[in-house]
Amino acid sequence: MRLIHYANRNLSVLLLVLMGVWGTLFYFTIIDEVMDETDDTLENYREIVVGKILDDPDILMTEDRILHSYALRPLSLDEALDYKVRFYDSEVYIETEDEYEPVRVMRSCFLAPDDRFYELTLRISTVERDDMVRAIFWYLLVLYVVLLLCVTVGTRMVLKKVFVPLQRLLAWFDRVTPGKPVPPLDNETKVSEFAKLNKAAAAMSFRSQKAYEEQKRFIENASHELQTPLAIARGKLELLAESEGLTERHLQDIDELYRTLGRAVKLNKSLLLLSRIDNGQYPDSKPLDLGSIAKETLADLLDIYESRRIQASIEDHAPCQVEMNESLAHVLLTNLLKNAIVHNEVGGRLRLVLGKASIEVANSGETPLDAEKIFRRFYRADLSKKESTGLGLAIVKSICDLYGIRLSYACKEGMHRFSLKFAKP
Amino acid sequence: MKKILAVLAVAVASVQMAFADHDVVTRDESRLPVAARETIKKNFPDAKISYIKIEKDFFQSANYETTLTNGMEIDFNSKGDWIEVDCKRQAVPAGFIPATVKEYVETNFPTVLIVKIERGRKGYSIEMNNGLDADFDTAGMFLRLDD
Numbered sequence: 326m327r328l329i330h331y332a333n334r335n336l337s338v339l340l341l342v343l344m345g346v347w348g349t350l351f352y353f354t355i356i357d358e359v360m361d362e363t364d365d366t367l368e369n370y371r372e373i374v375v376g377k378i379l380d381d382p383d384i385l386m387t388e389d390r391i392l393h394s395y396a397l398r399p400l401s402l403d404e405a406l407d408y409k410v411r412f413y414d415s416e417v418y419i420e421t422e423d424e425y426e427p428v429r430v431m432r433s434c435f436l437a438p439d440d441r442f443y444e445l446t447l448r449i450s451t452v453e454r455d456d457m458v459r460a461i462f463w464y465l466l467v468l469y470v471v472l473l474l475c476v477t478v479g480t481r482m483v484l485k486k487v488f489v490p491l492q493r494l495l496a497w498f499d500r501v502t503p504g505k506p507v508p509p510l511d512n513e514t515k516v517s518e519f520a521k522l523n524k525a526a527a528a529m530s531f532r533s534q535k536a537y538e539e540q541k542r543f544i545e546n547a548s549h550e551l552q553t554p555l556a557i558a559r560g561k562l563e564l565l566a567e568s569e570g571l572t573e574r575h576l577q578d579i580d581e582l583y584r585t586l587g588r589a590v591k592l593n594k595s596l597l598l599l600s601r602i603d604n605g606q607y608p609d610s611k612p613l614d615l616g617s618i619a620k621e622t623l624a625d626l627l628d629i630y631e632s633r634r635i636q637a638s639i640e641d642h643a644p645c646q647v648e649m650n651e652s653l654a655h656v657l658l659t660n661l662l663k664n665a666i667v668h669n670e671v672g673g674r675l676r677l678v679l680g681k682a683s684i685e686v687a688n689s690g691e692t693p694l695d696a697e698k699i700f701r702r703f704y705r706a707d708l709s710k711k712e713s714t715g716l717g718l719a720i721v722k723s724i725c726d727l728y729g730i731r732l733s734y735a736c737k738e739g740m741h742r743f744s745l746k747f748a749k750p
Numbered sequence: 751m752k753k754i755l756a757v758l759a760v761a762v763a764s765v766q767m768a769f770a771d772h773d774v775v776t777r778d779e780s781r782l783p784v785a786a787r788e789t790i791k792k793n794f795p796d797a798k799i800s801y802i803k804i805e806k807d808f809f810q811s812a813n814y815e816t817t818l819t820n821g822m823e824i825d826f827n828s829k830g831d832w833i834e835v836d837c838k839r840q841a842v843p844a845g846f847i848p849a850t851v852k853e854y855v856e857t858n859f860p861t862v863l864i865v866k867i868e869r870g871r872k873g874y875s876i877e878m879n880n881g882l883d884a885d886f887d888t889a890g891m892f893l894r895l896d897d
Binding site: 346350368371372375376379380405408410433434435436437438440442 | 774775777798799803820821
């Protein structure tokens with residue numbers, strides 16, 4: 326849920342409740358007042374009628390029969406003694422209209438000049454009052470809905486405007502990628518919190534960018550600096566092996582040492598290659614037919630690893646034309662194919678499938694590998710293989726990342742399948 | 751939430767109490783203050799009360815509008831002091847009229863009757879049957895004449 330929707334929803338619910346309560350209260354207060362007004366009118370009316378009667382007792386004998394708005398009835402003394410004024414709603418049949426009309430009735434009692442108590446019944450039509458009450462109700466309802474809509478839309482607009490710097494900052498975050506220069510953050514804001522956030526985000530990105538660069542440089546420098554001592558150590562070992570008076574045992578140790586150093590040199594070379602790929606030190610690229618490179622490489626590798634008796638098959642569907650650096654293309658395919666030979670069973674199968682924009686290398690193998698880890702640096706599924714550096718597939722991954730090639734691994738039908746999917750030009 | 755609702759309910763109830771108080775109309779003389787009953791007995795010995803209207807305001811101090819069967823109206827405050835006597839077309843009993851007022855009317859309008867007298871914080875105000883009104887201060891001294 327977006328922040329703006331969340332805030333807007335909460336505000337709207339609060340307003341809905343508050344305004345609802347307020348509107349209801351207001352409605353009932355108004356209605357109460359309107360009702361009271363009718364009763365006040367009746368009281369005034371009564372005063373006038375009684376005043377007239379006291380002034381001219383002859384009226385007692387008559388009755389307003391036309392409008393039926395008042396009626397007089399003599400009361401016995403007992404009735405009069407505990408008489409209470411009453412107001413109530415009722416209906417009156419109107420002959421001219423042939424329908425019942427709602428009325429408010431007031432009954433009261435007074436002592437007439439002839440020393441008798443009379444009950445005075447007054448009626449007043451409430452049709453107009455009821456109309457007004459209905460009108461008030463609808464007006465209030467419409468007002469409520471319109472006000473609520475306005476406030477909701479209004480707050481939404483205000484919130485949207487308020488959070489513009491935040492949106493811009495988030496968009497900027499999306500553009501920040503490790504290893505690439507930090508894009509400029511153009512996010513002017515008067516709000517101090519957002520300004521602080523901007524500053525912190527920019528500072529943090531520059532710091533991590535710097536750390537990343539330094540780390541890369543360190544690996545490169547370390548690999549570079551290690552090359553010479555390793556070469557010297559290997560040279561010295563070669564010299565030592567040729568010196569006289571060495572026993573068989575010494576020679577064995579020297580051989581072991583020499584091979585270990587060889588592995589260190591390989592590791593070092595791979596690391597250097599990796600950091601060079603990551604640093605983009607292979608800028609020149611040209612269109613290459615990866616299919617033929619793959620076939621050549623495979624033939625060479627099969628010669629080298631003849632002892633593994635790999636049964637290779639090639640499915641050539643279409644020429645695979647890709648634009649990339651030539652040496653990286655060689656490294657990529659060599660690593661993949663070598664991986665498929667070295668980590669294959671002795672006498673296992675190897676299948677190379679060449680498509681228009683895809684290459685798949687498959688080799689025999691039953692147990693699925695951990696797809697998450699195999700492309701990590703120094704991850705080795707089989708620790709018993711001493712020649713393996715654990716960097717081969719990491720290099721493959723780095724090259725793929727550099728050119729936007731989709732690299733995937735799957736284990737199906739007893740084959741480990743590594744497939745490359747090239748972006749269509 | 752419950753607390754808020756309770757507060758609202760109390761607020762509504764108190765507003766209702768303040769507004770919903772109807773005026774009481776009764777014929778029961780005993781509801782008049784004693785002083786008011788005595789004033790009526792003294793000044794209108796033959797009159798009977800037709801009805802009494804008791805108006806209560808916010809502060810629950812009452813106002814008694816007493817109408818006699820001959821149509822005359824006497825208003826009392828909550829203490830039972832009269833504040834208005836309206837005798838329609840007849841003369842207000844002399845007991846209600848201060849001497850200076852009486853003197854003023856006799857001097858200036860010898861044939862005219864005082865039909866209504868009001869007593870307030872600012873003084874007296876009378877209405878005469880020639881349609882003129884006159885105002886007096888609390889001491890009964892003449893202030894102005896209106897028509």
